[in-house]
Amino acid sequence: MLNYSFSVFYNRFKCFTFLIWFLCLVFTQMSNNDSLDVLNLPPRIYNPGFEPNIGAVVIQHFETHLVKKVELALGEEQFNLIKASFLGPIIELAKRSGVNFSGKIFHFLMQRRLLLKEKNLWFTFDSQPMRFSEREFLLTTGVQCDLIDSEMLRKGKAPSKAPYFWTQKEHFTLEQLQKRLFEPNQLHPLDAEEKLSLGMVILTEAFLFTPGSLEKIPLSRLVHASEFAIYTSQPWGKHAYRVLATSIQRINENTWARGTYEVKGFAMAILLWAFSAVPSLGSAFATECVTSRSEYPLCLKWETTQTPRFSHENKQTETREESCSPPDEDSHENVNDEKVAQEEGATDEVPHANEENDPQCSNVNDKVSQKKEKQHEEMRNMDGAPQGTQESDSQRSNVNDKVAQTKEAQHNKMGHSEEPSQESDSQQSKVNDKVCIS
Known part of the structure; x- marks a missing residue:
């Protein structure tokens, strides 16, 4: 009897222990699933879902017209050397009139940037983090981020000649270099090699670094410009990304509260990268290039881009259209009445002239x-x-x-006059x- 009762108690205890173990396993699995769904990210400028509907004007400089001017100044043979360098994909991008910078999409990404104290840029789209580093900049633009062996490029060539005067001082702006190439001085004529170096520097600065009109170009970016092969072997992608990332990391909610902010560097690269990183974004606001041979660099993947239109913008547009619409018939009649009244008032103010005193009246x-x-x-x-006819x-x-x-x-x-003359x-x-x- 005792053995039977002990066996029953033991079986029940085993069942109860198994049940507790099973419940603990289920709760543990559920907690693990919850931790996978919620990803703890670094702080953002705004919390997810609380981004304000604040627009801003984004100022960036992508001077595509310089491609044609440099090509005319250098000639086809020398310009093909620039197209064969790291600037080739960007030059081809600049010739596509359908690809334009969208300040609205750029501002949309800036509001969703992660606040990190590192050189890489991080953004979120639908709560998913996206990194934009030197690697993504290289994949988007095709500009090298590592130094190419310049000694190998110079092997078998003549030694380097004396540097140009505009590569030795740090007081030249981009406009001054353009004037040197497009408006040459007769006292200091340009040879073919200096034209090639100037054209390369102008396009590199205008596309990758976008300095202001009064901003002086650092000497570190001009010191190698005297020799074309050494200049094109520099890690310009690394320098360009550093300028772009530094400019973006200074942007915050206080920046666009003023309504306008400026971005240094090749800001177009972030848009073209976002179209490729987020397929839904690219399919909505861009069109892929059918004739592109490869997906890389990503800047040549897109043929056209579009700017989104939001609901509040449509309301403003409708308001502008209503304000610009022509007035109705009543308003036309009022305007005509006012004109007639003004004309009548003007005639009333004119004094009556006599034939004897006024020569105009006699005329x-x-x-x-x-x-x-x-x-x-x-x-x-x-x-x-003849009388009685229709003609008469x-x-x-x-x-x-x-x-x-x-x-x-x-x-x-x-x-x-109320009294006309007898004559x-x-x-x-x-x-x-x-x-x-x-």
């Missing part, structure tokens, strides 16, 4: 008398015409219309008599 009378003489001649011609009737109506118009013109030009009355009576006789 008007002369013109009126000439018109009346012409009418007399027409009346005489009409006397010889039309001529009579035309003469009557001309007489009425002459009276109105005389009345307006004489300042609406005009006699002449008018003669004309009326002749019309009646005819």
Whole structure:
């Protein structure tokens, strides 16, 4: 009996222990799934879902017109050397008129940037982190981020010549270098090699670094410009990414609160990278290039880009269209009435002139008398015409219309005088008599 009761108690204890173990296993698995769904990210500028609807004007400089100017200044043969360098993909991108910078998408990404104290840039899209580092900059632009062996490039070539004067000092701006190439001085003419170096430096600075009009180019970016092979072997992708990342890391909510902020560097690279990293973003606001041979660099993957239009922007557009719409008929009538009133007021303010004192009035009378003489001649011609015909009737109506118009013109030009001259009355009576006789 005791053995039976002990066995029953032991079996129940085993079942209860197994049940507890199973429940602990289930709760542990559920907690692990919850920890996988919620990913703890570094702090962002705004919390997810609380990004304000604050627009801003993004200023960036991507001077595509310089490609054509440099090509005309250098010629086809020398310009092909630049196209064969690291700037080749960017030059081809600049010639695509459908690819444009979108400040709205760029500002959208800036509001979702992670605040990290490192050189890499991190953004979030649909709570998923995305990294934009030197590697992504290389994949997007094709510009090398490591130094190419310059000694190997110089092997078998003539030694380096004396550097140009604009590569030895740090007081030259991009506009001054453009003036040196596009408006050469006759006292200091340019040879073919200096033109090639100037064209390379101008396009590199204008696309990758985008200095301001008064900003001086650092000497470290000009010291190797005297020799084309050494200049093109420098890690320009690394320097360009550093300029872009430093400019973006200074942007925060206080920056776009002013309504306008500027970005240094090749900001177009972030947009083209985002179109490739987020397929839904690329399919909505960009069109892939059908003739592209490869997906890399990513800047040549896209043929056209678009700027999104938000709902509040459409309302503003509708308001602008309503304000720019033409006024209705009532408003037209009011405007015409105002014009007529102004004209009448202007005529009322003009004093009545006398024939004796005002020479202009006498000139008007002369013109009126000439018109009346012409009418007399027409009346005489009409006397010889046969009566009772349709032609005579039309001529009579035309003469009557001309007489009425002459009276109105005389009345307006004489300042609406209430007492017309006796000479005009006699002449008018003669004309009326002749019309009646005819």
